Amino acid sequence: MRTKIVAGNWKMNMNFSETKDLINALSAQSQTSDAKVMIAPTYTNLPSAVEALENSSIEVIAQNMHFAENGAYTGEISASMLKSIDISTVILGHSERRAYFNETDADLAKKVSQALANEMAVVFCFGEELEDRKSSQEEAVVKSQLKNALFHLEADDFKHIVLAYEPVWAIGTGETASPEQAQDMHAFIRKTIASKYGDEVADSVSILYGGSVKPGNAQEIFSKPDVDGGLIGGASLKADDFFTIVNAI
């Protein structure tokens, strides 16, 4: 059985005290689903979040990291820095990183390798833009994103990879992929993984959907057979909403 996951990507939101408040509110929620729950606060709040959730099943993860082990990369954060504060999972390839910080598939291939070399797990994000979908190129785009950033990996590495399909046109727009669109793409992603690594790897990798998941639409999206959970932006900033989504799985 694949692991069900609901991860909250807080993006560049929540200062130090807001982070504490939100974590307190999350800790007070009760979980009725068996989903693995993750939250990704911003870098400066990671140590306090780790400490606050030490005895919780909620995992604190990072939003990004650099591809080098260390060195002259002003403003960047390495995998070993994250490991040293007990962060073992990192989000890589988010469309906002690709769009605003020019992250390429080639950069991401290096980041993924660096994370795995540091025994970290990766939530790997990818997804097409609106123009791609309008021109029916969404499958070709997604396939090339997977191929260019992940297909240098060994089959065994996929034990440490979670895929997060996030169509760019659905992120923060209030417009979600329909459950059918999400299912079709997730099935295509699984088929693409199977064609390179075989059915065993494809059937065991968790594929999350991200893009305007809300309490009102989560259950229908999560009910699709190839959707193994969600990567949640805006709705992860409210404890009630986030846990309604966690429990919708």
Ligand code: 13P
């Ligand atoms: P929204 O849920 O705000 O659309 O963001 C999705 C996302 O980008 C998660 O990484």
